Amino acid sequence: MSFTSNTSSFMRVSLLLLLLSAFGFSLSAQDIPFIKAEQITAWKNADTDTLYVLNFWATWCAPCVEELPAFEKLNKNYADKKVKVILISTDFKRNVEPKVKPFVKKRKLESTVVFMNESNPNNYIDLVDTAWSGAIPATLIVSKKKNVSRFFEKKLTYTELEAAVKEAL
């Protein structure tokens, strides 16, 4: 599945997430939507009460993999709190099928996983946060409506993550 243009892709992703959550599904390992840079802007500017927790990771990135359980725990513990955890894979595109999907399946990840389908990170790094140098893991906790934008370029513990989310809610 791949999304193309600006607002429509946001709406489609939102609709997809809504449908999936309504039926109590998490995204299955077979279904990792591809997103473009515009999707980041759409999440950052979303006119909703939802707090987005956007985590940039990759299957081969050791510190990213180490912090994944913290995001999974947050996703679970804040399921009814309008907190949306989205794990954005920056793996190579050719590795989505052979590496990312099996990884998501094996780890039974329940948070939403999407693939960053941009060949040039220079086009989206500053869109995420100008403080981001490009190193992963990186996490943005954002809600325009709540006037919240907290960026971390480091591995987070559950305590740090939850503290940032609590402060934002």
Next chain:
Amino acid sequence: MKKVLSLLTFALAFVAMSFVGSHPGGYHVGDTARDFSLKNVDGNMVSLAGIKNAEGYIVIFTCNHCPYAKAYEDRIIALHNKYAPLGYPVVAINPNDKDVQPQDSYDKMKVRAKEKGFPFAYLYDETQEIAKAYGATRTPHVYLLDKDRVVRYIGAIDDNSEEPTEVKERYLENAIDALRDGSEVKVKETKAVGCTIKWRKA
């Protein structure tokens, strides 16, 4: 009074310096980069000043293990082969702590340099002092210096780490070409996703 003032100035300068030090960017374009003396994979110590007939230096923080760094190995070799004869050698530096990432130990660097036949210096920044001074955060992370070690470009090698054949913008080459013909470097800073530098655990 004079003493108090100079103390105050000193304190302010110290505070300002610590801000610069904590800035994730480290050096900015226009800053003069420090030289260093680091151990090459051949056992010799290498410093920028010791490189003869250099018109500039392509300093690249990179490593063995990172898939993004690996994706650029052949391109870095090609860059050196193209630009070293023109006075712009590649100086590659591995800043990763070997205890955090054992694949990036000095011995493993020697193995990788041999396997790939690196034609450039591949240095080990064991204390991580140079990566910190430059403000490197990820691998690969490029600093293009002119012959006076003034930073002229910081960032990515090009715009597509995964597919060399689909590269459209050769940021680093464009910057070197601009230095060579004395024109303005148009794109002075870019960002790329890379592996975070494996800092030594305190």
